[in-house]
Amino acid sequence: MKKSFKGLAVLLMVCMLLTTFLTACSNDKPGAAGGEAADKEYSLRLATVVNPPHPWVEMAEYFAEELEKRTDGKVKVTVYPSAQLGSDETTIDEMRTGTIDFIVGGAQNAASFIPQYQAFGLAYLFTDDDHFENTIAHGSPVFNRFAELYEEKNLGIKLLGLSGGGVRNVSNNLRPITTPADLQGMRMRLPGSPMEAKLWEALGAIPTSLPWSEIYTAIQTGVVSTFESTISGYNGSKLYEVAKYHSETQHLYMLSHFSMSQSTFDKLPEDYQKIVQEVAIEASLKGTEIGKQFDKELLVDFVEKYGVEVNKVDTQAFMEIVQPLHDELAEDIDATDILQMIRDLQ
Structure with a gap:
């Protein structure tokens, strides 16, 4: 009888240890409730x-x-x-x-x-x-x-x-831009994209690569006179203070x-x-x-609150210059497949 009780006690202890071990293993799995990962x-x-x-x-x-x-x-x-x-x-x-x-x-x-x-x-x-x-x-x-x-x-x-x-538009501190001819000789801030530099060179601008955070000072000091941005970016960085001409080129979706x-x-x-x-x-x-939403709402503020001169552009004149370059430039950056995917989704 004593042996029977002793054997039962050992069996119960083994079961308890096994249960504890399995619970610990379960709790150690990523995301398991109650485990170290879940508490962290x-x-x-x-x-x-x-x-x-x-x-x-x-x-x-x-x-x-x-x-x-x-x-x-x-x-x-x-x-x-x-x-x-x-x-x-x-x-x-x-x-x-x-x-x-x-x-x-x-x-x-x-x-x-x-x-x-x-x-x-x-x-x-x-x-x-x-x-x-x-x-x-x-x-x-x-x-x-x-x-x-x-x-x-x-x-x-x-x-x-x-x-x-x-969408992205062009702003500057010199004059309204209505055709590509108005960009001739303008130093233009661009991000570090060689392909974009080629596009804007084709339109007559002189590309200058600068971080976004440096545009305001660069306009003030004459390092650049123009840049392209979303309406939100133009507003958030208060670029309307140094570049009063905003031309609705709408050339890119950001x-x-x-x-x-x-x-x-x-x-x-x-x-x-x-x-x-x-x-x-x-x-x-x-x-x-x-x-x-910002594109619709902020444009009104530019004119009424900040005295920005907003103008429409001859988008067809811009498109006639840049669209024939798409295939060549996509090939240069190994993105021919991506360009075709985009076209297929029209």
């Missing part, structure tokens, strides 16, 4: 070079708020606008080592890492809003191709979403990329990774919509 908090940083109010800042703030809410406060993101963490190029470099976790930035500023992003710098590429939005939609052939390029180039960053941000450090992504529990991706898609859609 993450403080992450998101960089963008623009000043608020701007679609990029608003989509970043939406992302931060929703991510914290849906992870019960476990994942907190601090948004750093106004190039507080450096230029886009510097930020992407730091993301590769995990020093900075997220960026909402202009695709053209990422061209040194993903040259094919320059395809979105082909002026007058899209027929309308629907064409642009279908092209950048999550899961579209174009989105999937860029996600592949991130991996192929082993950049250490992950594409979360593509977004809009409004492409924004929402990217994440791969090392940061890999450190997150699996369920948090899914939430990050879901909220990033929502934030990207929001950025596109806010960009369109």
Whole structure:
């Protein structure tokens, strides 16, 4: 009888130890409720070079708020606008080592890492809003191709979403621009995209590569006299103070990329990774919509509040010069396939 009780006691003890072990193993899995991963908090940083109010800042703030809410406060993101963490190029470099976790930035500023992003710098590429939005939609052939390029180039960053941000126009401090002839000899600030430089040279401008944060001073000091930007960017950086002529060229749909450090992504529990991706898609859609909204509302303020002279342009004259260059320039940046995908989505 004693042996029987002793054997039962040993069996119970073994069962308890086994249960404890299995529970511990289960809790150690990423995202498991009650485990170390689920209890851990993450403080992450998101960089963008623009000043608020701007679609990029608003989509970043939406992302931060929703991510914290849906992870019960476990994942907190601090948004750093106004190039507080450096230029886009510097930020992407730091993301590769995990020093900075997220960026909402202009695709053209990422061209040194993903040259094919320059395809979105082909002026007058899209027929309308629907064409642009279908092209950048999550899961579209174009989105999937860029996600592949991130991996192929082993950049250490992950594409979360593509977004809009409004259309781009030309502003300057000299005169209204209505035809390409008005651009002749103007020193024009451009992002670091060789392809865009070729396009604007064809239109008569003299390209000068400068970070976004330096445009205001560059206009003041005469380093450049003109630049192209979204209406939101023109407003947020108060460029209307130094460049009173705003010409509605509407030559580009602004492409924004929402990217994440791969090392940061890999450190997150699996369920948090899914939430990050879901909220990033929502934030990207929001950025596109806010960009369109700002385009409509801010233009009135420029005229009524700041005395900006807004003028229409002969877009056909611009298109006749730049559209024949599309195929050649796309080939130069190894983006012929992307250009065809965009055309197929019309």
